[in-house]
Amino acid sequence: MKSFILIKKKIKKFSKTIEVSGDKSISIRCVLLASQAIGTSKIYNILESDDVLNSLKSIKKLGINYKKFKNYYKIDGFGLNGYDTNTKKILYAGNSGTLARLILGLLVDTKKSVSITGDRSLSNRDFSRVTEPLKNFGVLISTNKSKLPVKITGSTFLRPINYFERLGSAQCKSAIIFAALKTPGITKIKAKKSRNHTELLLKSLNLPIKVISKNKLDFIEIKGQHNFKGFKYDVPGDISSASFFLVLALLSNKSKLIIRKVNVNKSRIGIINILNKMNAKITVKKNKKYKGELISDILVKSKNNLRGINCPADLNSSAIDEFLIIFLVAAKAKGISTFRNLGELNKKESPRLNIGISFLKKIGIKVTRNKNDIKIYGNPSLKLEGNYFVKNFKKDHRVFMMSCIAALTLGGNWKIYDKDSVNSSFPDFIMLLRKLGANIN
Numbered sequence: 001m002k003s004f005i006l007i008k009k010k011i012k013k014f015s016k017t018i019e020v021s022g023d024k025s026i027s028i029r030c031v032l033l034a035s036q037a038i039g040t041s042k043i044y045n046i047l048e049s050d051d052v053l054n055s056l057k058s059i060k061k062l063g064i065n066y067k068k069f070k071n072y073y074k075i076d077g078f079g080l081n082g083y084d085t086n087t088k089k090i091l092y093a094g095n096s097g098t099l100a101r102l103i104l105g106l107l108v109d110t111k112k113s114v115s116i117t118g119d120r121s122l123s124n125r126d127f128s129r130v131t132e133p134l135k136n137f138g139v140l141i142s143t144n145k146s147k148l149p150v151k152i153t154g155s156t157f158l159r160p161i162n163y164f165e166r167l168g169s170a171q172c173k174s175a176i177i178f179a180a181l182k183t184p185g186i187t188k189i190k191a192k193k194s195r196n197h198t199e200l201l202l203k204s205l206n207l208p209i210k211v212i213s214k215n216k217l218d219f220i221e222i223k224g225q226h227n228f229k230g231f232k233y234d235v236p237g238d239i240s241s242a243s244f245f246l247v248l249a250l251l252s253n254k255s256k257l258i259i260r261k262v263n264v265n266k267s268r269i270g271i272i273n274i275l276n277k278m279n280a281k282i283t284v285k286k287n288k289k290y291k292g293e294l295i296s297d298i299l300v301k302s303k304n305n306l307r308g309i310n311c312p313a314d315l316n317s318s319a320i321d322e323f324l325i326i327f328l329v330a331a332k333a334k335g336i337s338t339f340r341n342l343g344e345l346n347k348k349e350s351p352r353l354n355i356g357i358s359f360l361k362k363i364g365i366k367v368t369r370n371k372n373d374i375k376i377y378g379n380p381s382l383k384l385e386g387n388y389f390v391k392n393f394k395k396d397h398r399v400f401m402m403s404c405i406a407a408l409t410l411g412g413n414w415k416i417y418d419k420d421s422v423n424s425s426f427p428d429f430i431m432l433l434r435k436l437g438a439n440i441n
């Protein structure tokens with residue numbers, strides 16, 4: 001099977017309504033929490049991507065059964081002590097940092113060791129951000145120089161911890177919250193703000209978690225060892241997947257797009273705030289609350305008078321997965337865009353800051369860099385001709401998807417490799433592009 005796609009034509013004008021697949025962060029959290037519930041959980045509209053399927057396979061290896069039905073997955077948990085860890089286990093997290101890091105939090109009480117492995121990209125990412133705090137609970141953890149494989153052996157004498165999470169990493173915060181669920185007493189986390197789906201899920205399950213926000217920090221307290229019953233959850237659309245379509249419509253000619261039922265939780269809508277500061281005029285309507293999350297339809301129209309942004313660094317965390325596609329908008333905006341403090345971007349599935357900069361240079365955009373700050377010199381009349389090849393991007397799904405949007409809005413003949421990378425987060429990506437009229441071979 002060929003592993004690349006060819007795009008030779010810009011997308012023609014379109015006016016459509018679409019829905020994107022379920023939120024990846026919430027799908028993985030639902031699978032992991034359901035695996036610790038007592039009894040049956042039913043998760044509707046779960047994202048059926050590799051990251052989530054690897055989550056399901058991992059809980060299965062720990063003795064938790066699941067079954068797929070027409071529009072939901074049923075997961076049968078045995079409570080907080082329900083994993084079978086009487087023998088050593090090896091779990092495979094594939095490409096998913098979220099799965100690998102969060103599940104470690106649920107393995108603090110294993111009897112025998114459990115090892116976490118992953119694909120090449122994940123095996124190059126830092127795990128000390130979760131293993132260091134988790135060690136304080138009293139468990140044994142070994143790593144390969146802070147990388148995978150990570151091996152954890154749980155303890156029967158867990159003790160609660162106080163931890164200051166300074167990176168603004170929801171994965172790190174959530175791993176600690178998961179470990180706290182199993183630990184007697186009160187675990188306290190002071191955390192730089194990041195996505196808060198774990199906290200909202202625990203609240204929706206009536207678990208004893210308190211969150212107080214002060215300035216840019218969240219003060220979180222979790223009282224552990226409270227079992228909870230199986231639950232139902234209907235996963236909303238993923239704003240990170242929607243963002244590629246927002247930008248497609250924004251940068252196309254005379255187009256209009258409505259994306260239905262997207263999660264617009266405040267901790268995730270950095271992209272909308274940033275693009276609107278660039279004059280994108282994206283509107284969010286019909287807000288509906290669901291278990292603490294906020295679900296809306298998003299309306300976007302083509303815009304040819306976008307302007308550069310001096311992006312406040314406190315929007316970084318709420319747009320962390322969207323910077324590649326935001327850079328593309330900055331390339332087409334009038335004036336200079338400045339982004340600061342993007343060090344965390346280089347710690348993702350690929351070094352996205354480096355890759356984003358080389359991509360922009362390749363399409364003729366001037367970029368300057370000072371450590372983790374960059375300036376993008378936009379060119380509203382940017383039009384491409386000639387051949388473009390996108391490869392060697394460590395199979396990062398978001399690099400692939402951003403490149404497709406560039407090809408469909410800027411012109412030129414494109415060959416984009418590693419099309420299977422989209423299976424990590426958004427297997428329906430190409431099908432939805434075609435639905436809007438994209439010509440992809």
Ligand code: S3P
Pocket residue numbers: 024025026098168169170171172174194195320321344
């Ligand atoms: C995620 C958190 C973010 C994000 C990742 C998913 C999550 O990572 O980049 O794609 O589901 O918690 P960090 O928490 O490491 O910033």
